[in-house]
Amino acid sequence: MGYTIAMACDFFYPQPGGVESHIYQLSSKLIDRGHKVIIITHAYKGRAGVRYLTNGLKVYHVPFLVIFRESTFPTVFSFFPIFRNIILRERIEIVHGHASLSSICHEAILHARTMGLRTVFTDHSLFGFADAASILTNKLLKFTLSDVDHVICVSHTCKENTVLRASLDPLMVSVIPNAVVADNFRPLSDSHPPPEGPLPPSSPQPHRLSPNSTITIVVISRLFYNKGTDLLIAAIPRILAVHPHVRFIIAGSGPKSIDLEQMIERNVLQDRVELLGPIRHEEVRDVMVRGQIYLHPSLTEAFGTVIVEAASCGLYVVCTRVGGIPEVLPEHMTVFAKPEEDDLVVATGTAIAALRANKVRTERFHEQVRMMYSWTDVAERTERVYDGISGVLSEEEFYGYRGGVGGGVVGGAAAIAGNSNSNSKSNSSEAWNATKGRAGVQSFALIDRLKRYYGCGIWAGKLFCLCVVVDYLLFIFLELWFPRANIDVARDWPKKKMAAAGAEQAELGRKRSARYREKRRE
Amino acid sequence: MFGQSQTSLHTHRPTPTTASFTVSTRSSKSKAFLTYVSLILRLICGLFVILVVWTKCQTFGMGIRAWLPTLGRFAQLEVPSRLPWRYLLPGACAVIWTVSRRGYTEESLLVLRGLGMQVSSSSAAYLSAPVTRFIPTTSIQDIFIHEAFKGFEVRFYLAIVVEGEEDTVVVFPNLLPKRQILEEVWRGAKACLYEPKS
Known part of the structure; x- marks a missing residue:
């Protein structure tokens, strides 16, 4: 038996999106690795109550929140009773929140710390620092992340952003990228499994281009300002004017779609630019394989899963050098542009020329992407974070040598350090722990938590402390009013292999972790 | 809860x-005795309240006195006749309601x-x-x-x-x-x- 994890996020299926699929894929891979995962989200239309997804993934669509969401009552504490009930009946050890705009996630992390659970937060997006909305979001983020055990970001840029926004210790932030299900994004040529090993250079290429053959550029994105639709609108006429044998396919919807249509009509490009409108995620591959180049003009992006999907489909990627995008794909799959019109046109020209010269081996992209990104790998690295925060890995092992998790440059020197050394080290860091909120094995004591929150700001710190105190009082009240003993413990989903080994279910907490570690070490 | x-x-x-x-x-069988006691108490309470209301009716001379002389004498007691209806009726309803609760x-x-x-x-x-x-x-x-x-x-x-x-x-x-x-x-x-x- 591994950990019991609750993923808390406002965004989940049936609503489509990147965060949603991230949570789903990560959860199902964690279940495959022998953990128990539940998801707590709010009720969607026609989807309330408790549901099971494939593989015994249990989803709580909490209906209660929506009532208060529609009236503007602050939901900070109203979620606690039901959250506590779910946590206790599922015997959750780790609460993992996702997405910084999700209020369930923030509340869940706050309540979980009050209840004495380990918490992890995953950030999926980048934010600015200047506008009012960002300042408010950042303050809220700072509140939640003052007392979180560990933070996961999807790219190094995202990590930098989060560390600055929430004033975190960079050591407690790991980078674990998104992944793609490579099998869902096969290039057009191979509907059957690809041949083993690298292709010999002389083998016929699936799409060898002659100088006059048509090149199709695909753009799939929501048509919003931050996705760079304006840039796209400005660049398309210029690209089409320079390159006669080029067509565009644009899929997606959003407020900027009218501008796009206007541009097409003004320049009379109806026969060269095809607008598909909104498409479902399952159809993305079928649209992508119709083209040779994927253009991604986004202005801000934390990770950009879509360009990995495009590369997996065997498309040459032209993208802006913003956010976490440069980290995502290796040099030979991409042409980077500055996020400006001229440079985007030049970069697209470069990409078209490279394709025409047959310099780019796009047919190898799929196999390379498959090697780079897999959800199993993401789940393994997330599991290591769980090990670190629950004390299975020693602090040195978790923070000193971060090769597996953070991709940091610190070598294994700290891990090799002797026992005596590590003792003194942990003593010195303990004093630091209390106020700074450094992870590792963080103290649950209320006074330590208050110290962490108090440092958030002159007024905000006091306000946050007040919130935490109220939350704690509410917790005590709930313990009296709804005693733990009366809460029915739910049955775990029967596991195929683990059924025999996981007989001793009543055991909880550190004991199990210790045993688990021994098993792992063998 | x-x-x-x-x-x-x-x-x-x-x-x-x-x-x-x-x-x-x-509650389990061991407390059966208590249940019976409470049943009897409820019964007595209920009957008493009905009686009080009934005697109150009597003071208005509703003509029942004639065929139940024994209780008629109880009606001459001061308490029921002094209590005004506005206290007696809601009070009686409340007691009857409480008594009839199953618990x-x-x-x-x-x-x-x-x-x-x-x-x-x-x-x-x-x-x-x-x-x-x-x-x-x-x-x-x-x-x-x-x-x-x-x-x-x-x-x-x-x-x-x-x-x-x-x-x-x-x-x-x-x-x-x-x-x-x-x-x-x-x-x-x-x-x-x-x-x-x-």
């Missing part, structure tokens, strides 16, 4: 093809092989019939245990899927006993309802 821990299950199997599962918040809830599931299932919930007061529903075997599609949000909690419930109905029938809808009890009932009901495969 507090009652949940006190629910107890009584299984009664008169024949191999019949089983009755009763979930109740009533516990009892819900049961009766399974008859070849016939069907009957779910029933006791009413809140004495002297009123329990709510029952019979579902014939032919229209029972499935019995299952699932979870749902109720108030501030997530509770387990046992439900019967009835053919041609949109909603399921929840067994023990007011008590919603613990999972352990539900599982026992579920196993018992399944075993009793369907012929064992031999």
Whole structure:
């Protein structure tokens, strides 16, 4: 038996999106690795109550929140009773929140710390620092992340952003990228499994281009300002004017779609630019394989899963050098542009020329992407974070040598350090722990938590402390009013292999972790 | 919230093809004496209040005195006649209401092989019939245990899927006993309802 994890996020299926699929894929891979995962989200239309997804993934669509969401009552504490009930009946050890705009996630992390659970937060997006909305979001983020055990970001840029926004210790932030299900994004040529090993250079290429053959550029994105639709609108006429044998396919919807249509009509490009409108995620591959180049003009992006999907489909990627995008794909799959019109046109020209010269081996992209990104790998690295925060890995092992998790440059020197050394080290860091909120094995004591929150700001710190105190009082009240003993413990989903080994279910907490570690070490 | 821990299950199997599962918040047999005492007390209280109201009626000369002279003398007592109606009537209603409360809830599931299932919930007061529903075997599609949000909690419930109905029938809808009890009932009901495969 591994950990019991609750993923808390406002965004989940049936609503489509990147965060949603991230949570789903990560959860199902964690279940495959022998953990128990539940998801707590709010009720969607026609989807309330408790549901099971494939593989015994249990989803709580909490209906209660929506009532208060529609009236503007602050939901900070109203979620606690039901959250506590779910946590206790599922015997959750780790609460993992996702997405910084999700209020369930923030509340869940706050309540979980009050209840004495380990918490992890995953950030999926980048934010600015200047506008009012960002300042408010950042303050809220700072509140939640003052007392979180560990933070996961999807790219190094995202990590930098989060560390600055929430004033975190960079050591407690790991980078674990998104992944793609490579099998869902096969290039057009191979509907059957690809041949083993690298292709010999002389083998016929699936799409060898002659100088006059048509090149199709695909753009799939929501048509919003931050996705760079304006840039796209400005660049398309210029690209089409320079390159006669080029067509565009644009899929997606959003407020900027009218501008796009206007541009097409003004320049009379109806026969060269095809607008598909909104498409479902399952159809993305079928649209992508119709083209040779994927253009991604986004202005801000934390990770950009879509360009990995495009590369997996065997498309040459032209993208802006913003956010976490440069980290995502290796040099030979991409042409980077500055996020400006001229440079985007030049970069697209470069990409078209490279394709025409047959310099780019796009047919190898799929196999390379498959090697780079897999959800199993993401789940393994997330599991290591769980090990670190629950004390299975020693602090040195978790923070000193971060090769597996953070991709940091610190070598294994700290891990090799002797026992005596590590003792003194942990003593010195303990004093630091209390106020700074450094992870590792963080103290649950209320006074330590208050110290962490108090440092958030002159007024905000006091306000946050007040919130935490109220939350704690509410917790005590709930313990009296709804005693733990009366809460029915739910049955775990029967596991195929683990059924025999996981007989001793009543055991909880550190004991199990210790045993688990021994098993792992063998 | 507090009652949940006190629910107890009584299984009664008169024949191999019949089983009755009763979930109740009533205290166990050892306190039977207390229950009888309280019943008698309730009865006395109730009768007394009825008597007071009745004598009050008497003071208005409603002409019943004639055929019940013994009680008529009680009517001459000062207390009932002095109490104004506006206190007496609500007070009497409240006492009667309190006295008739059952104080516990009892819900049961009766399974008859070849016939069907009957779910029933006791009413809140004495002297009123329990709510029952019979579902014939032919229209029972499935019995299952699932979870749902109720108030501030997530509770387990046992439900019967009835053919041609949109909603399921929840067994023990007011008590919603613990999972352990539900599982026992579920196993018992399944075993009793369907012929064992031999």
